[in-house]
Amino acid sequence: MTHSIDARLVKPSELSDAEREAWIAFTDSDPALASPYFRLEFAECCEEARSDTRALVVRKGGQIAGFLPLQMGKVGYARPIAGPLSDVHGVIAEPGRAVDLRSWLKAGGVPLFEFHSALGLQSCWKDFARVTDGSWIIDLSNGYEAFEQASAKAEPKAFRNIRARRRKLEEIEGGFEFRMDDDRPEAFAAMVEWKRQQYCRTKVFDVFSVGWTGSLLAAILRKQSERFRGICSTLNIDGRIAAVHVGMASETRCHYWFPAYDPDYNKVSPGLLLLLEKIRFASEVKRTSVELGPGDYDFKRNLGSWQVPLAQGCILTASAPAILRGAAGSLVGAIEKAPLGKAAGLPRRALRRADKLASFYAW
Numbered sequence: 001m002t003h004s005i006d007a008r009l010v011k012p013s014e015l016s017d018a019e020r021e022a023w024i025a026f027t028d029s030d031p032a033l034a035s036p037y038f039r040l041e042f043a044e045c046c047e048e049a050r051s052d053t054r055a056l057v058v059r060k061g062g063q064i065a066g067f068l069p070l071q072m073g074k075v076g077y078a079r080p081i082a083g084p085l086s087d088v089h090g091v092i093a094e095p096g097r098a099v100d101l102r103s104w105l106k107a108g109g110v111p112l113f114e115f116h117s118a119l120g121l122q123s124c125w126k127d128f129a130r131v132t133d134g135s136w137i138i139d140l141s142n143g144y145e146a147f148e149q150a151s152a153k154a155e156p157k158a159f160r161n162i163r164a165r166r167r168k169l170e171e172i173e174g175g176f177e178f179r180m181d182d183d184r185p186e187a188f189a190a191m192v193e194w195k196r197q198q199y200c201r202t203k204v205f206d207v208f209s210v211g212w213t214g215s216l217l218a219a220i221l222r223k224q225s226e227r228f229r230g231i232c233s234t235l236n237i238d239g240r241i242a243a244v245h246v247g248m249a250s251e252t253r254c255h256y257w258f259p260a261y262d263p264d265y266n267k268v269s270p271g272l273l274l275l276l277e278k279i280r281f282a283s284e285v286k287r288t289s290v291e292l293g294p295g296d297y298d299f300k301r302n303l304g305s306w307q308v309p310l311a312q313g314c315i316l317t318a319s320a321p322a323i324l325r326g327a328a329g330s331l332v333g334a335i336e337k338a339p340l341g342k343a344a345g346l347p348r349r350a351l352r353r354a355d356k357l358a359s360f361y362a363w
Contacts, residue, residue, distance in 0.1 A: 003061030005100075007108035009054045009072060012043040019057055022064040023092055024227070030095040032121045035291060036250040037081075037088050041228035042220070043069045046081050049216035053081060056108045066093030068104065068113075076111040080118075085213065087255070087293040088135055088310065090119035099124040101315055111318035117294060120309025128315045134307030136292040136300040144283035151303055158302040162276065165269045172268070174238025178277045182234040182244075188221070191232075191244035194260035217258065220248050227251050233281075235261075235274040243270035245278060254282045254290045272299060279303075 015023070023040045027033045036042055046069075047053040056068040068091055069081035080089035091099050101124045105113055118125040120132060140147055152159040169176055179187075192208055199206040207213045220230035228250055235243040243261035247254060256278075261271040282290050292300045294310060 005065075005103055005107045006059045006062075007104055008057055009108055009110075010057055011053060012040065012047045012055050012069075015040075015055065015057070019064060019067075023067055026066065026092050026094055032095070032119060033090070033092060034250060034253040034289065035088050036228055036248040036253065036255050037086060038090070038092055039228040039250055041223050041225060042248070043081060045216060045219040045223055046071075048219040049212040050083075054078075056104065056110065058104050058107070066091055066097065066099065066104075068092070068101075070110075070113065072110070076109065078105075078110050078113045080115055082216065084116075085207065085216065086117060087257070087291070088117050088119055088308070089115060090122050091124060101125070101128070102317055105315055106317040112314060112316055114314040116312045118311045118313075120311045125311045125313070128313040129311035130314075131312040133294045133310045133312065135294050135310055136304030137306055137308055138279060138290040138292065138303055139288075139305035140279070140283045140290065141288045144280045147279070147283070147305070150305070155302040158298070162269075162272065165267075166273060168268045169237070169270075169273060172237055176238075176242075177236045178274065179234045179236065180231070180278065180281045182232050183221075184234075187232055187234050187241055187244050188217075188246065190241050190262075191246055191258060191260045194244070194262065195258060197263075198260065217246055221246070233274060233278055235270050235277070237265060237268075237270070242268075243274040245271075245274055249282075249287060252288050254278070254287050256290060256292045275299070275303075 020040060027038050027040075043053065043055060050071060052071050052073065054070055054072045056070060058065045058067070069089070070078045071081060071083050072078050080086045082089075091101070093099060099122070101113075105111075115125070115128075117133070117135070118129070120126075120129075120134075138147060148159075192214065196206055196208055198204075199208075217230070221232055223230055228248065230246070230248050231254070233245045233247075234241050241262070242265045243259070245256070245259045247257040249255065256275065259271045259275065261274075279290050291308075292304055
């Protein structure tokens with residue numbers, strides 16, 4: 001017997017009690033959904049920061065089949081929840097459930113969904129993926145000491161360098177202190193300032209130039225529960241903040257997200273030493289993994305135990321010309337809000353870059 005699919009788009013705050021319970025049950029029963037990105041609390045934080053935050057609620061035969069959190073554009077052009085700030089996204093449903101994403105989106109009236117870091121462990125993304133990547137995971141299931149021993153054996157040179165920097169830190173006059181939960185406003189402000197300097201120096205788009213990035217992080221830091229919490233951590237040297245990390249955690253996994261450090265302390269690699277201390281602390285508070293996210297960086301390769309596959313692509317549920325006609329005006333408008341000037345005359349490659357930047361703007 002074939003059951004009809006019913007889907008509707010709602011704000012996370014509009015979910016019924018039964019839907020909230022189903023969301024929690026789905027994430028609790030699937031280890032692949034360990035990331036704090038999949039927690040209902042994260043969706044609620046996104047709603048605080050962006051008015052276009054929605055959850056696609058899907059029912060089959062009257063029963064809740066699953067959810068797809070997303071940012072919903074004005075003409076139906078949807079992106080993953082948190083847009084470009086999402087390191088991993090996916091379907092929230094029972095483990096092993098067969099999911100027809102195109103049917104889900106069509107039933108919900110979503111003509112196009114573009115994704116960049118969908119959970120590759122979910123087979124429903126396979127037919128739509130153009131590019132694959134991976135998110136680095138640090139395995140703490142056997143504790144910090146086991147992680148350190150395995151990493152030092154696999155990357156001996158990297159860990160010799162880490163130990164040398166730790167010795168340099170210990171030799172600095174005035175001492176040092178790690179604060180795993182640092183709620184001082186100046187700690188968050190320092191992270192934002194150093195990240196903005198880094199973006200300017202490396203000519204990377206400044207994600208803090210749009211207001212909702214800071215609003216999202218502030219909302220996450222306010223959210224403190226057993227299943228989800230924001231975390232601001234610091235390394236302080238001689239009474240000065242030398243490194244900051246702002247991230248989040250579920251009950252089983254910490255996510256490494258916004259690290260920054262004072263360039264004056266570059267010789268001791270304060271950001272890396274803070275990360276190692278955070279990994280140690282995560283193990284002590286019974287987290288079984290730390291997710292470093294995607295990216296081809298030395299520290300991720302040196303510390304990561306494995307990668308979770310990610311997929312990039314798009315799903316069309318309506319004709320491409322119809323979507324393009326509706327989206328074109330909104331895209332150009334969003335680009336004009338972004339720090340790029342007029343979109344007219346941009347070559348295709350520049351427009352692709354512009355579209356990525358425009359995704360920081362609700363449109």
